[in-house]
Amino acid sequence: MADGFPLENELTLLRRQLARDRELRERAEVVAERRLRQLHFRQQAAELIEIVVSVAYGAASVEDALRLTVKGIGNYLHCAAGHLFVADRGDSTKPVSLESSTIWYCAEPARIAPFQIATTQATDACLRNGLPGRALRHRKPVWMTDIASQKRFVRAQAAQAAGFRTAFVFPVLEHGKVTALLEFFTDTLGEASEPLLRALDQISAQLGLAIERQRVRSRLIYEAFHDPLTTLPNRAKLLEHLQLLLEHSHHRPDSRFAVFYVDLDRFQQVNDSLGHAAGDVLIAEIGRRLANCVRRDDLVARNVSADTTAAGNIAARLGGDEFTLLLENIHETSDAMRVAQRIQWALAA
CATH class of the missing domain: 3.30.450.40 (GAF domain)
Structure with a gap:
């Protein structure tokens, strides 16, 4: 029996070692x-x-x-x-x-x-x-x-x-x-x-x-496609839209559209006599009236003069008195004539 004690001690130590190894392995896994x-x-x-x-x-x-x-x-x-x-x-x-x-x-x-x-x-x-x-x-x-x-x-x-x-x-x-x-x-x-x-x-x-x-x-x-004074589409936007209409009409020969050009007579006299601020008010009001003359899907644009070098050139833009109206889906010539009459009434009021 005495010879068995070392074996039991060795087994106990082995069990403890295995338990420690198991604990370390579990910790490592965690x-x-x-x-x-x-x-x-x-x-x-x-x-x-x-x-x-x-x-x-x-x-x-x-x-x-x-x-x-x-x-x-x-x-x-x-x-x-x-x-x-x-x-x-x-x-x-x-x-x-x-x-x-x-x-x-x-x-x-x-x-x-x-x-x-x-x-x-x-x-x-x-x-x-x-x-x-x-x-x-x-x-x-x-x-x-x-x-x-x-x-x-x-x-x-x-x-x-x-x-x-x-x-x-x-x-x-x-x-x-x-x-x-x-x-x-x-x-x-x-x-x-x-x-x-x-x-x-x-x-x-x-x-x-x-x-x-x-x-x-x-x-x-x-800002690149709108006039800051009137908030209307500018010349670049108008030309872009016009190009789309031309391409559409090429594929649909029966489609029609109308373009109106509006120029204010003696606008320079307003600037000279009343100042540019008054001219701005007039341009903004004209833009508002023209926008009201057309349907929602029509496009109204204020042209910027050809010699304008930058969209932010205030002096060149203040002198602009030209507008263009672009009407889509015109069925008869009389449709465009009615809009033209509406424009005359609006500007004369």
């Missing part, structure tokens, strides 16, 4: 799993940022950028629903209000219809107590798990009926100010990962830059 999960979240966050930047910067308008972003995030994260709130600053003396937009992402539209109605009706309450309000105040992403049990979530009942479990909201920042809020809902319980929250922060900033870029682009395009 660490490896955590690192793999973190790597997955980082990769997911990077891909999400790439998707948003791609669609936002490639969109044709601000509305398209926001719509494509809501759709892109909803698809990538397998959300049940996504929605856009617009932050209306309006009167600077009053708190910012949120307006429920028509931009939605719906995996199953019929299923979330009641929730959409609840969102539209509860906008003010959302601002004061809900997730959008918190994201608006803190200008940071906000995450909520098990939303049906959250007493402060004003749409909890509608969310529960739709089967939503988790919600998150993040703001769109332009120059540090919230201009919109994007909210999303999922059917599963999920905690916010640090990489995803950081990604939402980056998306917030990138989306704001993309929207600002779109606004600048839209403004530049508008």
Whole structure:
């Protein structure tokens, strides 16, 4: 029996060693799993940022950028629903209000219809107590798990009926100010990962830059094709539209359009006797009257003189007294004659 003690001791030591090895292996597996999960979240966050930047910067308008972003995030994260709130600053003396937009992402539209109605009706309450309000105040992403049990979530009942479990909201920042809020809902319980929250922060900033870029682009395009004094389409826009009509008439010989040229007699005398400011008022009023003479789908343009070197050359543009009216879809010559009569009456009034 005495000879058995060393063997038992050796077995005990071996069991302890195996237990320690098992514990170390389990710890290593936990660490490896955590690192793999973190790597997955980082990769997911990077891909999400790439998707948003791609669609936002490639969109044709601000509305398209926001719509494509809501759709892109909803698809990538397998959300049940996504929605856009617009932050209306309006009167600077009053708190910012949120307006429920028509931009939605719906995996199953019929299923979330009641929730959409609840969102539209509860906008003010959302601002004061809900997730959008918190994201608006803190200008940071906000995450909520098990939303049906959250007493402060004003749409909890509608969310529960739709089967939503988790919600998150993040703001769109332009120059540090919230201009919109994007909210999303999922059917599963999920905690916010640090990489995803950081990604939402980056998306917030990138989306704001993309929207600002779109606004600048839209403004530049508008200024390039519109007369700043009358806000009518300018000569470049008229020629572009005329070219389209000519191409259309080439393919459709039966189509007709009419072009009117209007020149103000003795306009220079107004400038010389009353000053350029009075001439500006006259030009703007003539433009307004001509615009009222044609149908909504007709195009009225104020011509800029041929020697104008830049769209912003105020002196050259102040002297312009020529207008052109372009009428589409003319069926009979009498249609154009009626518009011509309307122009004479409008300018003589």
